[in-house]
Amino acid sequence: MVAENSVTMNDLIYPIFVEEEITERVEIETMPGVYRVPEGSLHDEITEIHREGVKAIMLFGVSHHKSEYGHDTWAENGLLSRMIRTAKNAAPELIVISDNCFCEYTTHSHCGVLRDGQIDNDLTCRNLSLQAVAAARAGADMVAPSAMMDGQVASMRAALDEAGFSGTPIMAYSSKFASSFYGPFRGAAGSELNGDRKSYQMGHLNGREALRESLLDEIEGADLLMVKPGLPYLDVLTRLRQRTLLPLVAYQVSGEYSMIKFAAKAGAIDEKMVVRETLGAFKRAGADLILTYFARDIAREGF
Numbered sequence: 001m002v003a004e005n006s007v008t009m010n011d012l013i014y015p016i017f018v019e020e021e022i023t024e025r026v027e028i029e030t031m032p033g034v035y036r037v038p039e040g041s042l043h044d045e046i047t048e049i050h051r052e053g054v055k056a057i058m059l060f061g062v063s064h065h066k067s068e069y070g071h072d073t074w075a076e077n078g079l080l081s082r083m084i085r086t087a088k089n090a091a092p093e094l095i096v097i098s099d100n101c102f103c104e105y106t107t108h109s110h111c112g113v114l115r116d117g118q119i120d121n122d123l124t125c126r127n128l129s130l131q132a133v134a135a136a137r138a139g140a141d142m143v144a145p146s147a148m149m150d151g152q153v154a155s156m157r158a159a160l161d162e163a164g165f166s167g168t169p170i171m172a173y174s175s176k177f178a179s180s181f182y183g184p185f186r187g188a189a190g191s192e193l194n195g196d197r198k199s200y201q202m203g204h205l206n207g208r209e210a211l212r213e214s215l216l217d218e219i220e221g222a223d224l225l226m227v228k229p230g231l232p233y234l235d236v237l238t239r240l241r242q243r244t245l246l247p248l249v250a251y252q253v254s255g256e257y258s259m260i261k262f263a264a265k266a267g268a269i270d271e272k273m274v275v276r277e278t279l280g281a282f283k284r285a286g287a288d289l290i291l292t293y294f295a296r297d298i299a300r301e302g303f
């Protein structure tokens with residue numbers, strides 16, 4: 001009766017990796033229990049996930065059609081559009097969120113257009129807009145720009161409105177840190193790169209700058225703001241909660257997942273209890289929604 005917060009399935013978003021041109025699902029070695037799902041099995045997978053009680057998913061493509069610009073992402077029949085259509089067909093009531101970036105679709109694995117070794121911010125924003133409209137056309141309930149380009153939210157909002165998708169909300173990865181906790185994801189999504197993303201993602205020593213980035217996204221028209229990674233950045237989440245009325249999202253990233261999984265496998269911690277404690281911490285810190293690879297386990301096991 002006196003619990004100040006609660007976590008339910010309504011709060012959780014389950015990230016899914018979808019790979020084209022494979023036939024068997026592949027377990028990600030560094031993320032036990034998480035798989036690359038073959039595109040051909042996605043329909044059945046989504047039906048099952050929804051039946052188990054997951055209410056929202058975020059789709060990540062593992063592309064076999066990488067290019068310099070990642071143009072497959074805005075092709076009407078590209079992987080991004082196909083997986084959204086398949087997911088919505090399999091479970092129309094499931095909330096399908098499209099992750100909008102380029103690192104999984106470019107040959108150099110950067111999150112945008114690369115010119116002379118530098119990211120071209122504005123050209124990337126233009127391409128992100130094309131991608132957002134393609135995702136909305138394919139049926140995405142929400143688009144989530146994660147490239148950390150300046151002006152990406154404004155640019156996507158304008159493009160969506162112009163294409164007739166003024167009702168499609170934008171979940172901005174607004175405070176996204178250049179984090180070493182993404183390691184397992186990059187293996188999962190095939191987006192390892194030489195160098196780093198520090199010219200567009202946030203430095204881990206900067207909290208005020210993270211707030212500024214998020215508040216700029218709000219001004220540009222974001223409907224939800226996100227802090228990523230989760231647990232190491234709870235202070236940012238709490239400070240942001242005090243400065244905005246928008247819903248906030250925390251992303252419990254791959255490295256956070258793996259630390260819990262491997263520590264539990266080693267017998268050091270109780271996985272079930274630790275997972276629930278971390279999710280509670282996100283809520284307490286101010287998150288409304290949580291992206292977590294544990295969402296499916298929780299749907300099966302209950303809280």
Ligand SMILES: [Zn+2]
Pocket residue numbers: 101102103104110111146147
């Ligand atoms: Zn990216």
